[in-house]
Amino acid sequence: MKKSNNPSKTEKKEHLADLFCLPHDVVCGASNVTVVGSMRVFIENYKGILEYNNEEILLQGKHKKIKILGHCLKIRTYNEEEMVIDGGIEGILFMD
């Protein structure tokens, strides 16, 4: 899932990544979100937490904000590289 504020730049970068077979998250700096079932989410490439409560967690990605919706949400691990969120995941939104 790659998100960007500038579509034209993103398109160029994506084209470049496709051309040289490079991972999109590295080239475009997009956030990498991996969902395991409906109870765990791994997030990489993010800047920080904007809001946090048991029902939603709002994160600042490089280009977009990521909103994790659910219930009983807990931050299992939080460091500069990655974040692991546990709980009943109900949805993931990408916002400008």
Place this chain on the structure above:
Amino acid sequence: MGSFLFYIKGYVRIRVTGYGVPRFVNICSKRGIRLWDIEKQNDLYLTNILISDFYKIREIVRKTKVKASIVSKHGLPFFFARMSARKCFVAGAFLCFFWLLYMKNFIWAIEINGNVSITDNMILDYLNQNNIEMGTRIEHIETEELEKAFRRDFNDITWISVGQEGTVLTIDIKERDVALYEEKDMFASSLYAPNDGVVTSIVVRRGIARVKEGDAVTEGQLLVDGILPIEKTDGTIGGYRLVNADADITISYSDTYADKLSFYGEEKAYTGEQTEEFYMRLGNKVYYFHWFMPKYANAEIQHEYKQLQLWEHFYLPLWYGTKEYKEYEIIKVKKDKKELESKLYENLEIFLESLEEKGVQNIQKDVKIGTSGSMLTLSGNLILENSNMLRREINASIGTELENGQYNSIINGDER
């Protein structure tokens, strides 16, 4: 693995309150301060943080205008701090640990598997003679030497494996097949009648039949000869060949059977009184634990015990269990005739089963129930068939029965 490292290093669970909690978390992350298990409860946030990092957040707390306080402490540093106040407990735990370390150097259980004719007691006695028993130091046990000794002193053992795992000495045995052993260990042999009777069938595979179907035989009579004469082309006997005679023979015979049971007997009548006591055996010393022990004139004692086992193959010299005492009185009773009858028939069946195990089969039974005084009797005739013949070895003395000079030409052994 991570959580184990956190436990080793020690961590605290802190409560963070205020408006700037997300900012606090982000700054911690940027400065490499690890936070984990973050959760929100009403207006406060809870998170785990390493002890070393806890002292670094003072400035961040001031900057983000949140309040942080410790909720609980976890990990080894705190455990040791708590234990320093319980010196006796720690000393006991260490003593126990070293006692277990010491105890694992000895054998505390002996497991014997696969033995049939050689009893457990025979093996335990033999081990005892070799200075191996419960409590022997493991380093004193040479398993290979012990295997050799077993094979040397027990002829019936064809395979043995002595192994030691934990505090258990395991002995796995395979015994020799008795019938095979008899034949294999004999140089040459003939078959003889085990009892008087009539030959009902005879099929000879090896040897010379000396009787035929329908012949009456007496106990010890030669049935199949293991001495085979070798005829020359001119019909004269050139020598003898000795073999292990082999044949399927059945001898039918009749036998009398008599059994009796008294109408009057003694029986246990339980009074309903019973008690139980707990006991513990440490080495050879037994300790009983009970509040009050009533005295019973007659009591049935049921024993149940277990050896203390910490994990598989690790036993300790401590047994524990219960002794249950059930009081009874002996009363004289007159038994029911039908009950006695069924018991007599049951005895007969057991008797016939024991014969069957010896190769004797019952063909016909003609038994009657009768009364003799205060006894109920079961008597009559049984027609039996024995298919288990006596095997006797032909030894060198047989040479005297053979003609001089011809004995030398005997071909040694079995043709197989």
